[in-house]
Amino acid sequence: MGNINLKNFNYKELKNWVIEKGWKPFRADQIAKWIYTKKVNSYDEMTDVSKDIRKYLKENTEFSSLELVSYEKSNIDGSIKFLWKLKDGNTIESVFIPENGHNTLCISTQVGCAVGCKFCFTTKDGLIRNLTTAEIVDQYLQVQRFVGLEPKKRISNIVYMGMGEPLANYENVKKSVQIFTDKKLAGLSNRKITISSSGILHQIRKMYEDKEFPQVRLAVSLNAPDQKIREEIMPISQTNKLEDLMKLLNSLPVKPGYRIMLEYVLLKGINDRPSDAHKLARLIGKNKKRFKVNLIPFNPYPDSIYERPDEKDVLKFQKILWQYDIGAFIRWSKGQDISAACGQLRKKEINSFVKIHS
């Protein structure tokens, strides 16, 4: 087994690599079909690929970059949280979320995170490292194999909302999106992929200007109706001002039907008051059809400094936004009983995660 992992390659790179090896270009399509369509578990299953090529692949490339350590299934909503071990011993998590008529996978892009949002469990140990493209793509392939390949188990939606700030790992995230959306590879719909950012202005701008970054949906963690509150809970706002962020979001060339999601984690007594809802509505202003607000009642974790808001306050907040004709939805987070909800994923000590072993 070597250090090369074919899931680090987009289609063009895979083809070039195959040609470089002196093999016929169609071998790239064969290999891609086994990996992304049939989602096989080993090179031995690639039965129409010649024995010599399979032998070469086995000896010179790694098949998977992740090893499943354990998983937990929620008794409440059926979501499954996976803990993976990477080759260097670090661990990451992904969450499979079955919903009416579709299945979503929440994936991680970094081990830890440097952004430092005060309400987030992932950031407690800071950033350890970026994930490779293969480590991002393998979360999708491994989870799909785990839950099963039948049509009703198919992962249709991918959200980059797990551990890490996706746009801080720009090149690997970009390539993983190319792989997910390429018809010759994973072939998922662009509309069903969402990149969620904490609002790093220059990276969002870069993504929209980059012709090679497939256009997918954007979600931004807003979490506050004004600069003061945002700075308090998201230190990144000191350099990425809320006013500039809103200006940028209002100017992006967003495709029709691709509304920008504003994620708003509601923290009791901090940003969940009626006055905050009115301020948020004014911040969104006239361009309201461009946005959709996702209200996420905070999920406390051990030692968190914030509390979950009361249900009545969450409903009131939503109602106020509706009065301004703003699309606002409450995300009663999935997987709460297994700490798989937003902002709760974290690099784990392997032996502290023992609920169910595979």
Ligand code: SF4
């Ligand atoms: S909420 Fe996201 S961006 Fe903020 S610290 Fe957590 S993982 Fe990083």
